[in-house]
Every structure is written in C-alpha cells, then in structure tokens.
Amino acid sequence: MLQAIWPGSLQARLALFCSLAILLVSLLLCGVGYLQDSARLRAQQQRHAEEVVARLADDIDERVRSRQVLLEQAAANLQPSADDIRLHGGEIIRQFHYLKGSFGSVVLYDADGSIVADYPALPGRVGLQLGDRAYFQQTRQTLRAGVSEPLRTRGNLNRSVVVFTAPILDSHGQFAGMLGGSLELFSPELFGELRGMRIGNSGYITLTSRQSQLLLLHPERARVLQPAPSGSDATLARALAGWDGSVLMAGKPGDASLRVYRNLHNVNWLLTGIYPQQEALAPLAAVASEYLVLLLLALLSAVPLAWWGTQRLLRPLTALQRKVRALPDGGGEAILVEGCHELQVLAATIAQVFHERRQIADTLAMREAMFSALNDTSPLGVFVCNADGVLSYGNKAALALAGMERGSAYWFGRSWLEAVHSSHYQQLAADWKRWSREPTGEFLQRFRLNHVRHEPLLVTLRCSRMPGAGAPRFLAVLEDISERDANQTCLAAERQRLQALLQTVGDAVILTNQHDEVLQMNAPACELLGVKLEQAHGRSMGLFVALSLPEHDQPVTLAQLAEQYHGQTVALNLLGRDMRLLPVLFSLSMVTAAGSMHGYKVCVLRDDSVRRRRDSGLRAESEHDALTGVLNRRGMLAMLGALLADDNARQQPHCVALLDLDHFRQFNDKGGPQAGDRLLQEVARILQRRLRTSDCVARLDADCFALLLYRCSSDTAARILNDIRHEVGQLRSGSDDGAQPLTASIGLSTVQGGDRLAQEVLQRAERRCRHAKQQGRDQLIASDR
Incomplete structure (x- = not known):
C-alpha cells in the first residue's frame, strides 16, 4: 500500500523536497554563520594585535622624542667655541647633570670627535677618538640631532649602546662640538618592560633597525644584535622599506602567525608584533561544535516538519476541486492526468481558461474602440498608406492639416503627396519612393503642406512600416510645427539681442539656469575664467568657477551665495583654471518672473585686486x-x-x-x-x-x-x-x-x-x-x- 501511494503522492514528493530544502538551508546558514564568525574572530584578533603594537610604537616614539628634545634644548643653550669645549669640557658637562635621569651617561665631543668630558665619569672614555663613527659624521655634516645605530663601545667598555646626538654651535653658527647621550641597549630606561611584553599568552614583539637590519629586541636574548631574516621574508623586507600593516604568515602546522609591522616616526626602527595563529583562532573550535549541534537538530526535525507542513498546505486543493466541479461548464472532467492524483483536481480549471479567453477578446475589442475614439480626437494627424502613398485611413486631424475638408471619400484612394507644397514636392516624392521600396528605420521629413484655405503649414512627418504579411503598409504621424518654428525664430532674435547687450558690459557676466548650467557669458567673463563659451555652455558653473570666502579661505557654492547674499555685493576669492587666486567682487540676481526662466541666475564678477591690496597694506601698518x-x-x-x-x-x-x-x-x-x-x-x-x-x-x-x-x-x-x-x-x-x-x-x-x-x-x-x-x-x- 505504501509503495503504491509514495511514488504518485504529491504530498510525499513535496515533503521529501521540503526536507532536503530544510537540510540544505540549515547547512548553508551554518556554513555562512561559521565563516562570518571565523572572519569576525580573525578581524577582532588582528585589530587587537594592531592596537597593542600601535600603542607600543607610540610609547617608544615618545621615549625617543622626549630624549631628543631634551638633548637638543641642552645643546641649544650653549654657544662655546671649539677651544672652550676642549679647555673647559668638564665645567660644561657638569651643567647637564640633570640629563642623567634620561640617559645612562652624557658625553661631550670636540669638533674632531674626541671625547673631552663625560658625566658620570667612566674610566677610559675621556680621550677616545670617535670621529669616524657614522653618528658623529652625520651630526657634523647635517647639524641636526639624531640617534645612532646599535654599536659596541671601544676600549675596555664592552657595551651595546645607542647614542642620542645634538650638535653644539658657536656664536657664529659653526660646528663646535657635539653633545651625546648614551643608553645601553638593555637598560630599563629605553625599553623598560617591553622585553617581557606579550600579545595574548604566547605572542611577542621584536624591534629591528631598518638601516643595519639588526634585531634590537627579541624574547630570545641570543638573537639580539643578529641580522633579521629579511632576505627570506619578503613581507619583512617590505616593512623595513617603510610599509606599515598586518599580514597572516603561513608556515608549517603550528607555525602560522599574525604579524603586525609599525615603523617608528622619530627613529629608524621597525616594531613587529607576532601572534601565533593557533592561539588567536582557538575559540573557533567551540563555535564549530555549536554549529554541528544545530545541524543535527535540523536533520532530526526536517522530515516530520516537512510532512506536517505539506499536509496543511495541500488541504485547499480538495476544496478547490469541489468548487471547480460545481461550475456549470466544467469541461475539465474529461481531461485525465496520469500519475499524481492531485493534478487531476487541476484538470477542471481548464474550463476557466476558456472563460478567461473570452473575457480577453472582449477587452481587446473595447480597447480597439477606445483607440479609434482617441485617434479621431487627437491633435496629431494620423494616416495609413501603401508604398505608393495612397491613403487607406486618415483621422480628422490629418484631413484638417492638409485642408482635406472635402472628406475621406475624396482623399482615400489618392496619394498624400498631392497635399505637399510645390516647393518641396519633387524632393519629398523622390525620398519617399526610395525609402518605401526598402524601408529601414524611420522616415522623418520636414516640409510644407499646401493648405487650400490658409497659408502653407510647416509640418513634420514620421512614418514607419506596420508589421504584418502581405503588401507593405505604413503608419504616418503629422504634426503642425508652424507656431513652434515662429517662436523659435523670435527666441533666437531675443538671444542675439541679449548677447549683444552682454558684450557691451565691462564686468564679467554669466547667465545660468535653475541647475547652475552656463547659458551665456560675455567676453570679460570668458577672459576672467579662461574658458570659451562653447566649452562652458550647458555645463555646471562649478566646473569653471571656484569661489571662497577670503576670511578663512572657505569654499562657497553658488547655491549658498544665492541663499545668503542674494542681491548683495560680496568680496570673494576666485580660483581660476590657471590656479591663480584673484580677488573679485561678486553679485548675484535671480529671475523671479513667471515662465520657463524662473530661477535663472545672473552672476556679475569684478576684479577687486587693487582695493584688496590697499586694504591689506593699511591693516598691516595698523x-x-x-x-x-x-x-x-x-x-x-x-x-x-x-x-x-x-x-x-x-x-x-x-x-x-x-x-x-x-x-x-x-x-x-x-x-x-x-x-x-x-x-x-x-x-x-x-x-x-x-x-x-x-x-x-x-x-x-x-x-x-x-x-x-x-x-x-x-x-x-x-x-x-x-x-x-x-x-x-x-x-x-x-x-x-x-x-x-x-x-x-x-x-x-x-x-x-x-x-x-x-x-x-x-x-x-x-x-x-x-x-x-x-x-x-x-x-x-x-x-x-
């Protein structure tokens, strides 16, 4: 019994389809949710690592900058000669005992690079010749403060230090010596707690010199002052070249990590944060288990839910069956559908299709009658003709335009070309004969009709071929454009008079429409803006005119000027196309008369350079x-x-x-x-x-x-x-x-x-x-x- 019902049951097929759909949707939603949570977690961990590295970079920058400023100010307070530094170095260095809190030691160099004094005194340091050091040469040549690369001291002082330098200039501005502050690479004053800083539980940070590419800070003490692996790491080489950013570095299983690079601003160092991917993405395992539980629940509930839902959805089909059979013309009972018994219920609805077809036919007939009524009352002339121009139909407007008051009985069967004025007849007849034999596109002509009672009318004719088999027929539309042509002629004359008036005005005058598009410009305006009328016509005025208020050099638009300074003269700055800033006096008037020109704007600009220069000089003197x-x-x-x-x-x-x-x-x-x-x-x-x-x-x-x-x-x-x-x-x-x-x-x-x-x-x-x-x-x- 079940085997006989299952294959032919629409409900069973729908239940199976719905069950699969629920499972697929659940799988898709869980997959999308897992991917979104994974991407969100990656972005969150990346943002966390970037924030930590950014704060550390700002902290190191601030430490370096504060020491640079302190040393520069100390050196700027001195103006000794080179001999004073060699003879009185000890007295000079004692003035800077307060620098001991910021540096491990303070050293005074003479103009040749020899150490003449230090504080606190360290045996063996005074007298060392360090003139060949790169940091001394750079400070002497540039006369600017700097920070040295990590280096080891000479003589018996085997230490790794960085040296902050500031030039000492004599009263003539010449190099007299150098003041240096040294810090040991591992001193708490420089890096402090950075050596033990962690990102998460196992992430860490490193510090690399961009010039020497030596590691300055690393959790493994043995790797400090060793070369960074920039040759095998393209991302690190890019960061050492000045790039800031973050990237997920792939590697062996367990070695992938998120790396964040930040270049310091006040010293040539690169700070790198390394966050192991295994730790950063550990919460994804819990998210994956939650989605697996959701998929299991969807699998267990899909089949019973789909069966119950389809059973309720198919109940209206039974009621529909009874209603269709109750129709008086239920011809659908003779149509049999094999297979799904639910489809047999739909067979009775075919009778409704025939009923609807009759309704559509009635509607078409009504619309055709409406079209005929509209066509007869239309002000446009409409007629139908064959390839020889012989009329088979024409509405009242077409007959009236051509002076065909004698009626359709006279004109039908005759060519519409007989109504064309003699001055256009030969050319129009030749064009129609050529186009009607092989009609492609639209036949568009402008000519005069020889009206029998009035002056010849200027009309436009649009003609196209009507679809259908048999002899070609053409539908034509006539429009009287005599009044429009006369109005355009008057408008052109008015435009010429307006243009002549504009050319006589000495100020720059610009006419725009409601959308601030340029319509007219006189010669002074073209010269002021550096653009021809042909280039500006129809384009927005803002493309050629950049205006700003002179007080704060704040840009101002034409709409703001129309709202705030309508009918007033205001001083503005004009930035021309040649990037010259020209002071101008600007006034704007708007056309408020009724009609198509309502909202047009008339802008007048006048050069205000002379007055502005005079006022500026008086203000400076006052x-x-x-x-x-x-x-x-x-x-x-x-x-x-x-x-x-x-x-x-x-x-x-x-x-x-x-x-x-x-x-x-x-x-x-x-x-x-x-x-x-x-x-x-x-x-x-x-x-x-x-x-x-x-x-x-x-x-x-x-x-x-x-x-x-x-x-x-x-x-x-x-x-x-x-x-x-x-x-x-x-x-x-x-x-x-x-x-x-x-x-x-x-x-x-x-x-x-x-x-x-x-x-x-x-x-x-x-x-x-x-x-x-x-x-x-x-x-x-x-x-x-």
Missing part, C-alpha cells in the same frame, strides 16, 4: 609697531583672539607673558631718546631670536612687551623666559655711568579653557608682572599670590 617692527597691542589682541576662537587649538597648551623693562626711564634720560630706541630695538631682536618663528612678539607701550607662545607648556615657557631675562640683564646703555642695570620683570599666564576674551588673558599676565616688580624686579612670576 597692527605693527613702527619702531621695533613687531606687533602692537592691536595685532597681539587679534592673534590672541583668533587663538581663543579656535576650539581645536585651545585643546593644546599655550602661554602668554608680559615683559616690562626695569629702570628703562633712567637709561632713556641719560642716553637720550635715540639710545632708548636702540635699546628697545635690541630687546625686540632678543625676543624674536629666543622665540620660535611661530610665536608672536608685540610692543604694548614704551617699555612693555607681550609674548604669545603656541603649543608650549608653562615649564618650558618659564625656562625660555628666564633665559630672555638673563640676556636682557646683560644689555648696557652707551652712557652707562653707574646707573641701575637694565633688568626685566615678567608675568607668565597660560591660556585656560574658560578664556573667551583676549584682553582678560593679557590682564592676567599684566597683574603677575606687577607682582614681579613689587617683589624687587628682575623676576618671573607665573602665578597669582
């Missing part, structure tokens, strides 16, 4: 001090106000100081105004020389100067200002005859997060400067007391 050449109070307030307005810049430390000269009035009274002016100019030169080029110096009044130090901590600013104070104290007037020495009282303030007004910051520095004067002058006060 913000600078005529005597010293530095900024005045207005210029300082403008620079400080711009800093406070920049939210991103205020996240970094900045300092403002006010310097007031002590006893300047006595110098001025004894030496005269000219001597006082020279003294003020010398003080201004000291301030400009001591500060960076990015910092600002301003003379607020007779003997008071303000300083703005960008991105500078208060400790660094205090050290720089104390050096300035000492140098000012060494100035002497030309008529110095026992008067009080010239000194400087300085008040220092930092830019705080709540500061909004530049005047408040200056007042805080002025208050601290007054405290310095009250406490005896020649002092630096950095806080309110």
